[in-house]
Every structure is written in C-alpha cells, then in structure tokens.
Amino acid sequence: MMDQDFGSVGNGQKRQPIENPCHQTKPLFRSWFQLLLLLCVVVFVLCYALSNSSVSWQTHFALQKHYKWPFNDKNKVYMSSHQVHPKHRHILIEIQTTTEPSTVQPVKTQYHQAYPRNYNFIMDNKEVCKQNPFLVLMVPVAPNNVAARDAIRKTWGKESLVQGEVVITLFMLGLSEGADVDKLQQENVQYHDLIQSDFMDTYLNLTIKTMVIMDWLATRCPAAAYAMKVDSDMFLNIDNLVIMLQKPNIPKTNYLTGMVMTNRPVVRSKDSKWYVSEELYPDPEYPTYTLGMGYVFSNDLPEKFVEVSKSIKPFNIEDAYIGMCMKKLGFTPTSPPDPSQFQAYNSKYNRCEFSKVITFILGPPQELVDYWTDLKKPGPPC
Incomplete structure (x- = not known):
C-alpha cells in the first residue's frame, strides 16, 4: 500500500528524484x-x-455452585444449617471463613456432621423455660416411640415441682421415615413437650442427637441451673436426684456426674454395636465419661460443649464424645455423692431398693408404669 x-504522486506531475x-x-x-x-x-x-x-x-x-456458600454483609463465608440435606450429613463439610479477604488469610473451620448448628428445630417449645426451671430433663426418643413418652408422662415426667424446685421434662426427636407428622403435631399441641430437629433419627446419629440437645439448652433455656440427658427406657427417682443437686457441695458450674466410666477400651470389633474405627477415634481408650443412660450437668456446660465440638472429630459413641468435650475443655466428670444411686441394671424389682436409687435401666414402657405405681403407693418403702 x-x-x-x-x-x-498526482496526475501528470513530475516525479521526485528516486532517492x-x-x-x-x-x-x-x-x-x-x-x-x-x-x-x-x-x-x-x-x-x-x-x-x-x-x-x-x-x-x-x-x-459457589458446589458448596452453595451464602455471603453476609461482612464478606464472611459460612455454611448455614438449612443447606445440608439430612440424608447427606454423614459428609464432613470443610469451609473457609474469611474477614476482609484482601488483608486476612483464610482460616479453615470444620462444621462436621455432629455440629448441632448444622440443623434446624422444626418443632419447638422454648416458652417452657420462662418458668426458670431448676432442672431440665431432656429425653432422646424415636419419633414413633409414643409408648415410651406416655409412660414417662405418667411417671417421673409428670412431676413439675419436686422438693420445692421447678422441673420440666422434654423429648428430643429427629426425622424418621414413616413417622406420622400430623400425630406428632397433635401430640405436641396436647402436651407441649416435643422438640424436633431435622437430623435423621438413627442409632448411629446419637451423637448428633445429644449435641442438638446441648444446643437447645444453650439457646432456649440458659437460665436453668441443671439439666439431665436421660434415656427413654430409664427409671428415674426424681426426688432423689433433686435432693442430690440441692446439696451445698454440688458445683454450680463445669459439673458433670452420673455413672462414671474410666479407662474404657474402644471396641474395634466390626460385629459390635459399639464399634468405632481407628480412623474416627485412634486412641485405644476413651477419656473418662459418664454412662449415657442418664448423666446430670450444670447448665453452663451445653454452650461450652457446642463451641468445643467444632474442634473434635465426631464418632458414634455419644457419651464418650461428651467425655471428649470435657477433656478438651480441661474438665473431668465427677462421681456423685453416692455412686450407688446411679445403677444400670437390676435383676428384679425391689421397692426398697428403687426408693434409694436415682437411675435404673428398664425394659418395656409398661414396666416403668408398674414400678412407679408401686413405689408411690402409701406406706414406707423399706
């Protein structure tokens, strides 16, 4: 060009010299x-x-598409509870939390499947704690186990004033296939004692269930003095329990008691109900813990358990997991004033013996009703 x-260069014009x-x-x-x-x-x-x-x-x-991370106004990244479907909560969820990404390095946090704030309460009765209870009895029970709940309501669960102290009893439920949602709602309307969260209610999820109980106590009932996690198949002598907690030497903080277990080996047999793999829990022994049938604690501990659980890898033995929380917090479970009051099994019913204990493990719900009725009949038990 x-x-x-x-x-x-122009039409008819003389060319310039070549150079x-x-x-x-x-x-x-x-x-x-x-x-x-x-x-x-x-x-x-x-x-x-x-x-x-x-x-x-x-x-x-x-x-964003994989983790569905929401962003708040401070650019913090977190996993909210409703974003983890219950069927997938066996997966460990690792997220990154950042504040001012341009100046601060990301900090990794694990909100594992037993971290209770991964879940939502879908049935609640937080107003019951307006009574400022002295003691809250939290009973984990399967949604379909109406018989166990009714037996407790007829026996130790019906006591609302014990030794001059306000006591409330609540049932903790998860989700279960085949559960009748309408009947559960009707039951709650009648008794106002059901708490339900959206985790899957299975035996392997007992640690989740227990940590959700702790979260409920920490957020709904922080003013209570004491609480107890007690299984639905238990005989509970509520009078003896309150009398024990009223003793002047019972601590009001950092206190956990019950049937204390020490130097308990981890079960490695895959055929056992209590099997835990080395991957989940590598140590050969559990820390000192209280047997899960029924343990009592000062109500300052639930919030501490929830917080420290962020850094403890979960496993499926819920009472030993609470023992791990205690160890991580630097606390140790305490033997009750009279250790003989926390019993596991008995060979047969004896009115005198049942009048002295705090716990016994029972069989069918009707057994609880029968024993309680006999214990409360007029006349000295011994």
Whole structure:
C-alpha cells in the first residue's frame, strides 16, 4: 500500500528524484512497524489478563455452585444449617471463613456432621423455660416411640415441682421415615413437650442427637441451673436426684456426674454395636465419661460443649464424645455423692431398693408404669 501511494504522486506531475521517496519511506515504515508491535503487545497483555480473570470467576462460580456458600454483609463465608440435606450429613463439610479477604488469610473451620448448628428445630417449645426451671430433663426418643413418652408422662415426667424446685421434662426427636407428622403435631399441641430437629433419627446419629440437645439448652433455656440427658427406657427417682443437686457441695458450674466410666477400651470389633474405627477415634481408650443412660450437668456446660465440638472429630459413641468435650475443655466428670444411686441394671424389682436409687435401666414402657405405681403407693418403702 505504501509503495503504490508513493509511486503515483498526482496526475501528470513530475516525479521526485528516486532517492527522495526512499529516504521518506524508511522512517515512516519503522514508526508504523513499532506502532503495530506495541499494539500486539497490548492486545496480548489484555488477552492474558482477561483469560486469568475468566478462570478465576469460573472457579469462584464452581465453588459457589458446589458448596452453595451464602455471603453476609461482612464478606464472611459460612455454611448455614438449612443447606445440608439430612440424608447427606454423614459428609464432613470443610469451609473457609474469611474477614476482609484482601488483608486476612483464610482460616479453615470444620462444621462436621455432629455440629448441632448444622440443623434446624422444626418443632419447638422454648416458652417452657420462662418458668426458670431448676432442672431440665431432656429425653432422646424415636419419633414413633409414643409408648415410651406416655409412660414417662405418667411417671417421673409428670412431676413439675419436686422438693420445692421447678422441673420440666422434654423429648428430643429427629426425622424418621414413616413417622406420622400430623400425630406428632397433635401430640405436641396436647402436651407441649416435643422438640424436633431435622437430623435423621438413627442409632448411629446419637451423637448428633445429644449435641442438638446441648444446643437447645444453650439457646432456649440458659437460665436453668441443671439439666439431665436421660434415656427413654430409664427409671428415674426424681426426688432423689433433686435432693442430690440441692446439696451445698454440688458445683454450680463445669459439673458433670452420673455413672462414671474410666479407662474404657474402644471396641474395634466390626460385629459390635459399639464399634468405632481407628480412623474416627485412634486412641485405644476413651477419656473418662459418664454412662449415657442418664448423666446430670450444670447448665453452663451445653454452650461450652457446642463451641468445643467444632474442634473434635465426631464418632458414634455419644457419651464418650461428651467425655471428649470435657477433656478438651480441661474438665473431668465427677462421681456423685453416692455412686450407688446411679445403677444400670437390676435383676428384679425391689421397692426398697428403687426408693434409694436415682437411675435404673428398664425394659418395656409398661414396666416403668408398674414400678412407679408401686413405689408411690402409701406406706414406707423399706
């Protein structure tokens, strides 16, 4: 193009000497070449930057799509409870929490499947704690086990004023296939004592269930003095329990008591109901803990358990897991004033013996009703 332009300078005009066009063309050619080279460099830099930006945004979008992370107004990234479907809560969820991403390095936190704030309460009765109870009895029970709940309501669960102290009894439920939702709601309308969360209610999820109990106590009933996690198949002498807690030497904080278990080996047999793999719990022995049938604790502990559980890998032995929480907090379970009051099994019913204990493990719900009725009949038990 440049040669043609310079070869036809006007119509009929005399050409300039040959050397003049050559001298004019070389500097102009160099300037155009330099400009073109510079333009290529600029285009290359822009394409590279846009390419990196695109990859970055694609990665960011993929992470958002995979984890469904919500962002709050402080640019913190967290996993909210309703975003984990109950059927998938066996998966460990690792998230990153950042504040001011430009200046602070990300801090990794694990909200594992036993962390209770991964779950939502779908049935609640938080107003019951307006009574400022001295003691809250929390009973984990399967949604379909109405018989156990009714037996407790007829016996130790019906006591609302014991030794001058306000006591309330509540049942903790999860989700279960085949459970009649309408009947559960009707039951709660009648008794106002059901708490339900959206975890799957299975034996392997007892640690989740226990930690959800702790979360409920910490958030709904922090003013209570004491609480007890007590199984639904238990005989509970509620009078003896309150008398024990009223003793002046019973601590009001950092206190956990019951049937204390020490130096208990971890069961490694895969055929056992209590099997725990080395991957979940590598140590050969559990820390000191209280047997899960029924343990009592000062009500400052639930909040501490919830907080410290963030850093403790969960396993399926719920009472030993609470023992791990105590160990991590630097506390140790305490033997009750009279250890003989926390019993596991008995060979047969004896009115005198049942009048002295706090706990016994029973069989069918009707057994509880029968024993309680006999214990409360007129006349001295011994």
